[in-house]
Amino acid sequence: MAGIKDVAAHAGVSVATVSRVLNGHSGVREDTRARVLAAVSALRYRPNALARSLRTDQTRTLGLVISDVLNPFFTELARAVEDAARSRGYSVIIGNADEQVALQDHHVRTLLDRRIDGLLVSPAEGDSVALREAAVSGIPMVFVDRWIEGLDVPLIRADGRGAVRELVAHLYALGHRRIAIITGPVASTTSNERVRAFRSALCEFGLPLPEHYIGQGDFQTASGRQAAEAFFTLPEPPEAVFATDNLMALGVMDQLRTLGLRVPEDVALAAFDDIPWFLHTDPPITAIAQPTQELGHRAVAALTDLVEWGSPRTPSGEGCAGSVTLSAHLIARRSCGEDERTRR
Amino acid sequence: MAGIKDVAAHAGVSVATVSRVLNGHSGVREDTRARVLAAVSALRYRPNALARSLRTDQTRTLGLVISDVLNPFFTELARAVEDAARSRGYSVIIGNADEQVALQDHHVRTLLDRRIDGLLVSPAEGDSVALREAAVSGIPMVFVDRWIEGLDVPLIRADGRGAVRELVAHLYALGHRRIAIITGPVASTTSNERVRAFRSALCEFGLPLPEHYIGQGDFQTASGRQAAEAFFTLPEPPEAVFATDNLMALGVMDQLRTLGLRVPEDVALAAFDDIPWFLHTDPPITAIAQPTQELGHRAVAALTDLVEWGSPRTPSGEGCAGSVTLSAHLIARRSCGEDERTRR
DNA sequence: GGTGCCCGTGGAATCGATTACATCGCACAT
DNA sequence: ATGTGCGATGTAATCGATTCCACGGGCACC
Secondary structure, eight states: OOOOOHHHHHHHHHHHHHHHHHTTTOOOOOOHHHHHHHHHHHHTOOOHHHHHHHSOOOOOOOEEEEETSSSHHHHHHHHHHHHHHTTOOOEEEEEEOOOOOOHHHHHHHHHHHHTTTTEEEEEOSSHHHHHHHHHTOOOOOEEEEETTOOOOOOOOEEEEEHHHHHHHHHHHTTOOOOEEEEEEOOOOHHHHHHHHHHHHHHHHTOOOOGGEEEEEEOOOOOOOOHHHHHHSSSSSOSSSEEEEEEEHHHHHHHHHHHHOOOOTTTTTEEESOOOOOOOTTTTTEEEOOOHHHHHHHHHHHHHHHHHHHHHOOSSSSSSSSSSSEEEEEEEESSSSSSOTTTOO | HHHHHHHHHHHHHHHHHHHHHHTTSSSOOOOHHHHHHHHHHHHOOOOHHHHHHHHHHHOOOOEEESOOTHHHHHHHHHHHHHHHHHTTOOOEEEEEEEEHHHHHHHHHHHHHHOOSSEEEEEOOOOOOOHHHHHHHHHEEEEEEEEOTTOOOOOOEEEOHHHHHHHHHHHHHHHHSEEEEEEEETTTTTHHHHHHHHOOOHHHTTTTTOOOEEEEOOOOSEEEEEEHHHHHHHHSSSEEEEEESSSSHHHHHHHHHHHHOOOOTTTTTEEEEEEEEETTSSSOOOOOOOEEEEHHHHHHHHHHHHHHHHHOOSSSOOSSTTOOOOEEOOOOOSBBBBTTTOOOO
């Protein structure tokens, strides 16, 4: 493959000059520039990004580590991140952690070895040595959606507490009193927030949350199935189930189907994270929607600010400097029962 | 950040020795090795992958360019590819072309600039200069699922013709006679194959395929919606619709819903590509399933063979050397109507 | 006509690794 | 005692770019 030297030779100039025209530096005579450009296309020359990055110490590449690509929420997020990054002249390398800290750390280290300019992470649950090291190493880094307590890293997320309260109100209005929840991994920040908001909303309505109405999940489909199975072997099963992510909601539906239970007649179902398919399930599923696109865009904005300015440009009220909190909202459909709002 | 020189200095050896222990070369005394390793962890040294790749001319990285990340078929494929690659010691960089040739070419060029070792592509429809150039440039390359005619590149795919015939038989058995299809982009190889198989199966059953029963789509949700809209303003609308991918099927359902049409009572619906949500739609959707995981694994196997051996190791019967053809199969659910097999 | 300056260009160091080749010391055979 | 060979290690070239600095020539000004 042709290198810069070949181009220089072909154009009868030095490599320095070739480099100058390629990088749009001024101070190159017009005819020289033309000759160089001609040589470039004659040889189909493309600069070696590795060599360039080695020298300039920047890759114009962002790393994105997400916990599960198969989760539509994250793939939509990844898509938004990629778009935003590209429009700013960055590429994105995605690592899929599959909810495993070990895999996540593997990706973080690989990305760092490649000298990415910045790191965007939605950390899996658990103690991540690689992330702690990265955070103190000073590499530009921001969390999206999920975060790790105690690290001084900006966080871009949607606050779901208001929407969870709305959801509980909605369920209450429809007459449900025995309401269960399926959580994410125990130490998951997002799951915990959702559970806390849920608990306090129930409390507000004077409803209990017995231990056996808390299903321990892990944000994966199978755990939703298991939790549902447990609920419906209870002497007094719940009237409504709230799954704290969409994959677990899918698992619940799977299980309900094999149990022969109907939604919403036999049990109401709601999920955190809205996805296009929820419109077409039987019945359409009530869900809490996050502003996924905006999350992705804001995250990239925050990260590139960090990369290019060395510090967040957007001041923040609470939390770590540069953090942004948007809000989620409830989309009521038919899976919790009908009321004036949802009846068509 | 610490470099190999710092490690060498700290351990009191030369950089060559450090490099030797890091790469597991023999001929280093045990105590020296220990000192180096100690220095490595004392300084938290991590080798610079850019420098290493520049020198060795290999990145142990594969590029994957897919046409749409938001399509569950491709995200599942990407996931399988990443797994297979990782287990062979490669990383994967994913580029999302969003069905646009320009974007696809952008990604191909970016990946090539980064000197990836091999390229896996599921090309979008249209004439891709970058892909043609890549193919002749001799970089290891394989197509998955979709391909470009006339390029001598191994192809890993599933043959859907048998399954399409099965589907038509299924529809026929359920009494449907006016059957419509929604195609992908005109020049799409996969779409064309599906359409051809569909047409010949209809013919086999003595059914016509009038022009107005062919909806021109582009593998995206919106086009499914539009095609359905066109079908149902026809004086004699179809009794069954076959969408050649899952996103367009989603669009059809959207449109059917706004039209107030029921599936399968008013119209039957089937899709190419099975996804987990099809089990839970209203009604569950009959679909043709591809062995997605295996497609991904085989593709990586073929590509790494090419990278490491310089030529395909697996001989192939037909088509380009190294090509693999698996087969898809029909999964009958309730969206086309009930028969003994699907009635529960 | 000499001095100084700017413009366009080339030479060479540099980024951080790998690796061919040189070197050194030591044991062993002659 | 000296040559030989081998094992362990160091020196320096190299990959392909960027960029600092130097150089030469033309022009303006004194």
